[in-house]
Amino acid sequence: MKYIRQLTAALLALTLCLSAAGCDASGNSVQPAESTPEQATESQSEQPQTITRTAMVTLGDVPLISGQTPYAELLGAGWTPTMDYGEDTLSPGSVLAGMSMENESCPGIRFNYAVINCGEAETTVANSSLYSFNVQRTGSDSAAGTEIGLPCGLTMASSLDEVRAALGEETEETLNEYEAEHAQYKFVYKADGDDFVLYLYFSKSDTSKILSVDYECIY
Numbered sequence: 001m002k003y004i005r006q007l008t009a010a011l012l013a014l015t016l017c018l019s020a021a022g023c024d025a026s027g028n029s030v031q032p033a034e035s036t037p038e039q040a041t042e043s044q045s046e047q048p049q050t051i052t053r054t055a056m057v058t059l060g061d062v063p064l065i066s067g068q069t070p071y072a073e074l075l076g077a078g079w080t081p082t083m084d085y086g087e088d089t090l091s092p093g094s095v096l097a098g099m100s101m102e103n104e105s106c107p108g109i110r111f112n113y114a115v116i117n118c119g120e121a122e123t124t125v126a127n128s129s130l131y132s133f134n135v136q137r138t139g140s141d142s143a144a145g146t147e148i149g150l151p152c153g154l155t156m157a158s159s160l161d162e163v164r165a166a167l168g169e170e171t172e173e174t175l176n177e178y179e180a181e182h183a184q185y186k187f188v189y190k191a192d193g194d195d196f197v198l199y200l201y202f203s204k205s206d207t208s209k210i211l212s213v214d215y216e217c218i219y
């Protein structure tokens with residue numbers, strides 16, 4: 001009986017050694033099973049694709065990030081659409097532009113924006129996400145726009161000198177027809193690795209405050 005137990009233990013030890021070495025009980029090499037192309041593709045497709053973007057602008061306490069800021073957060077921050085598109089539907093990947101909002105606590109400021117459906121099913125505008133936007137000054141009050149946070153501690157109420165000190169000199173790009181008519185100074189700000197860019201504009205006649213801010217995809 002003792003001999004049988006010793007023999008059994010020896011066989012078990014041999015089996016474990018062969019297994020660790022990649023061999024079967026006969027000493028033949030055993031290769032691990034390879035995944036088929038279909039399996040590899042399926043595995044990769046299950047990995048979530050995330051895009052990291054920087055909140056270059058904040059609307060009050062709401063960080064504005066394309067594809068990540070829910071439309072509902074803007075409504076929750078007191079911004080009211082000038083026209084209600086909330087029940088309009090968007091197919092996956094669709095963008096709806098040409099909308100605007102106003103806020104009683106931010107007089108003289110208009111928020112123009114586009115939304116996108118980042119989901120895989122049809123949804124309403126109310127359940128969509130922010131895509132791009134423009135913040136436009138509609139009044140002459142220099143203090144208006146302090147609630148619009150910009151990079152480097154700037155706000156829409158920042159002066160030309162303050163923006164130059166924070167972002168450097170304005171761009172030397174040729175202004176388009178609209179910009180040439182309404183703005184004299186144009187600044188460009190881009191976060192590393194981001195596919196969205198921020199444009200800051202100053203009026204020809206008043207450099208005490210930013211005239212408008214554009215947040216656009218550069219591709």
